[in-house]
Amino acid sequence: MNKLFPLKIHLTILQLFEYNLVDFWRWILQNVNSRGLEGKKMLTLTSKMRLIIALAFVWLVGLFILIGQASWLWAIIISLVIFSQDYFLLSLALITLWPIENYIKSQIKSKTRNKIKKLQARGLKIIGITGSYGKTTTKDFLYQILRTKYQVLKTPESFNTILGIAKVVNLELDESYQYFICEYGAFKKGSINELVDMVKPDFGILTGINEQHLEQFGTIEDIIREKFAMIEVIDPKQPIVINLGNKYITDHYKKFDRNYVCFGTSDSTFHIPHSTFDENSSKFDLILDGKKYLATTPVFGQSNLQNILAAATMAYQLGITPKQIIESIAYLKPTPHRLEVKQFKNGITYIDNAFSSNVDGFKLALEFLKTFKKRPKILVTPGIVLLADRSNEIHRELGSFASKICDRIILVGQSERTKALEEGVGDIEKTMYIDKISEVWPTITSLDLKNPVVLIENDLPDNY
Incomplete structure (x- = not known):
């Protein structure tokens, strides 16, 4: 039929x-x-x-x-x-x-805006989080740290649109909460302005900016302008946590006179100078306001450590002590499909990074894969979408980068993305194609590799 x-x-x-x-x-x-x-x-x-x-x-x-x-x-x-x-x-x-x-949407926005204003007048503080990547994970980590001291509500999963945020506000947010952590997504020009008009943040975190959603925005300048729209509405006296390890933020943040708290570079008062990983945990030095603390966490990868750093930096601004932060980090629960490490009985280590890949996250996931010494390394990916006319260039760069780390690269589907990845790899013996992600495990079994480490980088929905 x-x-x-x-x-x-x-x-x-x-x-x-x-x-x-x-x-x-x-x-x-x-x-x-x-x-x-x-x-x-x-x-x-x-x-x-x-x-x-x-x-x-x-x-x-x-x-x-x-x-x-x-x-x-x-x-x-x-x-x-x-x-x-x-x-x-x-x-x-x-x-x-x-x-x-x-009409319905305008009514929902008005209702949500009015409720937010009333709650803010009674003491509610709103933490806005935006960026091209790391929003949901940073939000989840910040929530887990702040709740050790405060009553906190967050938008669940990747609820970062008008209707998603409004649903949480109107059904769950009430006077019992002291903080509301709100994730702002941007899928077209004006998205952030529309969101902050409905839910205006008191504090902000800008995780990073890259070419993600370039297809919708047209230029990287438009993406930068969109992300900084959240910063423009925040009171200049209130702390805004920004990632100075990101070149696009570094080049543009001084255009706005704000109370920035910077993380991500070695000269920042909040950074991670050293980290190690084993099969059970990550250990790292965490610099909070210039002082060093040893931290251990059950989550993995540099991208997750950057998200922990962003969350810890904001938590510190809001009165959470270093001791409370370190204790919370030790029990963090990873966000699903963001560098989740799983051990299979057949000796396979599976790194699940299947949710909504981006250029920076892709590279950091490969860097994490690289830490598994003396084990066969396999990358499985369909590539990254919505990169517009830079797609082929970026995928060739990623292919070249992956070729230096991976023993085998399994490309999902025949597309311009995967062909560009193959060109970047430059070694036909390393690459192979499968039609769909469900074929990955029989394919890996057929390779007959001992104790391989498999990175699943992105899993596109059927519309791609």
């Missing part, structure tokens, strides 16, 4: 693109004959999706009746043709829904 009437496939793709018609139509034009998906994420029949389906059928029935006035036979034939190309109906349904959706 899907081969003739691929409605379920197109509904799934529309949902994966978060109902963005431009992205949906770009996928349709590139996959017009596609009649199957890997099924990584199943269609969820939300109230919005049910309404879109209902409106699509209203349009279909309306067209059937209209054409039927001239010929019922032609009405049947044309309706079947239109239904087989249902993306037209779905687009009409979504366009019909826009005025209603915008």
Whole structure:
């Protein structure tokens, strides 16, 4: 049935693109004959999706009746043709829904904004976190540290949009909380301004900036401008934690006169000068306000240590003592699919870094893979999306970097991304292709390597 009437496939793709018609139509034009998906994420029949389906059928029935006035036979034939190309109906349904959706969204924003203002007037403090990478993990770590002293609520998982944040505020946030940690996502120009207008932060963390979402923004300058939009609304007297180890932040932060607390460089008063990893934990020297402390944590990789550093720096500004910070770090729980290390009984060590890869995170994950001395190292990746016209260049650089560390590189899917990675590797004996991620473990078993370490770097949804 899907081969003739691929409605379920197109509904799934529309949902994966978060109902963005431009992205949906770009996928349709590139996959017009596609009649199957890997099924990584199943269609969820939300109230919005049910309404879109209902409106699509209203349009279909309306067209059937209209054409039927001239010929019922032609009405049947044309309706079947239109239904087989249902993306037209779905687009009409979504366009019909826009005025209603915008009105509802404006009401939700107004309700959320009013509630936030009332709670802030009664003492609630809001910590905003944004950046091209590390937002969710930094938020999770900061939450675990702050809750040792304060009543804290955070946006869950990667809830960083208008409706996601509003849902948390309106259903969970109340006067019992002293701090609310809010993650701000940016997927188009103006995203951050819209979010901070609804939930204005008192403090801020800028984790880092890179080419992630370059396809939506157009230029790196637009991405930088978007991320700094959060900083512009924060009281100049309040602390804003920024990563001076990031060149884009370093080049632009002085344009705004703010109370910056800097981390990430050796001359910062908050940094990590030394770290080691074993199979059970990470040990590192943590410099807090110029003083050194020895820390141990069950999370791994330099990217996670940078996120811990950002969280610890903000926690220190908010009155958490170094002793409390070190004790909290020792019991941190890793954020799922962000450099999670898992040991399998067959001797395989699996590094799960499958969530939403970015250029900096990709390189740091490879650096962590490199620490597993004298063991075969395997990289599995489909590459990184949304890098616009820099995609091939970046993937060739990543391929070259990976080639120096990995014994085998398994590329998922035939795409411009994976072809550029292969070009960068420059060694056809190192690279191999699989069609989908579910084939990875049989493929690794067939390589017959002793105690390999496998890094899964990114796992793209079906729309990519």
